[in-house]
Amino acid sequence: xxxxxxxxxxxxxxxxxxxxxxxxxxxxxxxxxxxxxxxxxxxxxxxxxxxxxxxxxxxxxxxxxxxxxxxxxxxxxxxxxxxxxxxxxxxxxxxxxxxxxxxxxxxxxxxxxxxxxxxxxxxxxxxxxxxxxxx
Amino acid sequence: xxxxxxxxxxxxxxxxxxxxxxxxxxxxxxxxxxxxxxxxxxxxxxxxxxxxxxxxxxxxxxxxxxxxxxxxxxxxxxxxxxxxxxxxxxxxxxxxxxxxxxxxxxxxxxxxxxxxxxxxxxxxxxxxxxxxxxx
DNA sequence: TCGTCATAGGACCGCGGGTGTCCGATATCA
DNA sequence: TGATATCGGACACCCGCGGTCCTATGACGA
Numbered sequence: 001x002x003x004x005x006x007x008x009x010x011x012x013x014x015x016x017x018x019x020x021x022x023x024x025x026x027x028x029x030x031x032x033x034x035x036x037x038x039x040x041x042x043x044x045x046x047x048x049x050x051x052x053x054x055x056x057x058x059x060x061x062x063x064x065x066x067x068x069x070x071x072x073x074x075x076x077x078x079x080x081x082x083x084x085x086x087x088x089x090x091x092x093x094x095x096x097x098x099x100x101x102x103x104x105x106x107x108x109x110x111x112x113x114x115x116x117x118x119x120x121x122x123x124x125x126x127x128x129x130x131x132x133x134x135x
Numbered sequence: 136x137x138x139x140x141x142x143x144x145x146x147x148x149x150x151x152x153x154x155x156x157x158x159x160x161x162x163x164x165x166x167x168x169x170x171x172x173x174x175x176x177x178x179x180x181x182x183x184x185x186x187x188x189x190x191x192x193x194x195x196x197x198x199x200x201x202x203x204x205x206x207x208x209x210x211x212x213x214x215x216x217x218x219x220x221x222x223x224x225x226x227x228x229x230x231x232x233x234x235x236x237x238x239x240x241x242x243x244x245x246x247x248x249x250x251x252x253x254x255x256x257x258x259x260x261x262x263x264x265x266x267x268x269x270x
Numbered sequence: 271t272c273g274t275c276a277t278a279g280g281a282c283c284g285c286g287g288g289t290g291t292c293c294g295a296t297a298t299c300a
Numbered sequence: 301t302g303a304t305a306t307c308g309g310a311c312a313c314c315c316g317c318g319g320t321c322c323t324a325t326g327a328c329g330a
Contacts, residue, residue, distance in 0.1 A: 001136060001137065001138055001139075001142075001219065001222055001224070002136065002223060002224060002225065002226070003136055003224055003225050003246070004136075004287095004288065004289085005288075005289065005290095006288075006289075007136075008225055008226075008227075011242055012236075012242065015241070015242065027305070027306095028305085028306080029305095035236070036235065038289080038290060038291085040290070040291055040292075041289065041290050041291080043306075043307085043308095044289095044290085044308090046306090047306085047307065047308075050306095050307095057305095057306060057307085058297095058298085058305080058306080059296075059297045059298060059304095059305060059306045059307080060296090060297050060298025060299060060303095060304070060305055060306080061297095061298055061299045061300075061303065061304045061305060062298075062299060062300095062304085062305075063297080063298070063299090063304075063305040063306060064305070064306085065306090076242075076245060084136065087136055088137060089136070089137060089138055090137065090138050090143060091137070091143075092143075100171065101147075101170075104268075104269060106150070106265045106266075106268035107146055107147065107150065107211075107265065110211060110256065110257070110260045110265075111138070113256050114253050114256040114257055115253075117252035117253055117255065117256055118249050118250075118252055118253040120252065121245065121248050121249040121252055122245070122249055125245045130241045130242065130245075131241075133239075133241035134239060139316095139317065139318085140317075140318065141317075141318075162276070162277090163276085163277080164276095173318080173319060173320085175319070175320055175321075176318065176319050176320080178277075178278085178279095179279090179319090181277085182277085182278065182279075185277090185278095192276095192277060192278085193276080193277080193327085194275095194276060194277045194278080194325075194326045194327060195274095195275070195276055195277080195325090195326050195327025195328055196274065196275045196276060196326095196327060196328045196329075197275085197276075197327080197328065197329095198275075198276040198277060198326085198327070198328090199276070199277085200277085
């Protein structure tokens with residue numbers, strides 16, 4: 001029950017972009033160096049963030065990445081789910097049909113509540129707030 | 136970010152034991168059948184629960200398993216951590232030294248809070264309450 | 271004392287997914 | 301047209317999850 005490296009990398013990368021001056025673009029190499037993230041791996045992750053409309057990309061010479069929207073509008077949950085898919089604490093919360101016991105099972109509501117409390121925190125934390133904090 | 140099958144199996148097994156009459160012992164085969172858990176795999180899981188003092192085992196003919204303490208005193212978190220180890224949402228919460236950025240990192244407190252909310256729910260749910268609910 | 275039946279525990283194993291790497295294609299600017 | 305950036309697919313490593321199997325050990329009943 002742990003966030004993947006990918007998820008952690010994604011969050012830190014978005015944080016990096018949120019800390020850059022408005023409209024400035026950054027390269028993969030730049031972020032990779034700053035946060036010690038393998039460059040080609042990071043490239044993949046950024047592509048997922050582009051697909052999720054969290055990050056914008058610019059190709060060609062002078063290309064790079066910037067945020068696709070206001071940092072205030074991006075939550076940690078957004079970023080995490082963009083690279084890891086939706087959060088499901090237990091498979092019975094993902095596919096009811098995968099669990100023979102979902103009806104009348106006293107345990108699944110507990111998983112559901114736990115998951116809700118968890119995602120609540122991640123949903124409330126936005127990158128404007130995170131970026132504001134000292135390096 | 137998902138509980139393992141093992142964790143899920145462990146919770147359901149303890150629930151099974153909590154629902155049995157006081158002092159009654161149950162076999163692996165019994166629980167395995169009821170909850171469709173592979174028998175030899177379940178045996179391993181029960182051994183972990185024994186080591187964690189959540190479950191008692193009795194060897195030999197007429198042997199089996201029963202709870203080692205009051206069901207009220209056993210939380211879902213206890214059971215989960217007995218088989219999966221302690222919960223760490225991110226490695227930076229596990230080994231500060233593994234993260235170059237732990238000092239002055241604005242993200243790790245968010246992980247910590249999310250983890251706390253999550254474990255809070257699991258800690259509060261005990262097996263007396265769970266067992267009481269209808270099958 | 272011996273056979274039966276339960277857990278104890280170690281060895282093993284397939285496979286899927288996480289974590290990357292590499293390379294060619296494509297787009298853009300000077 | 302060349303330099304330099306992202307795009308995207310193919311591929312590889314490896315560890316841990318999920319599960320099996322086999323032998324040892326202990327306990328009860330006859």
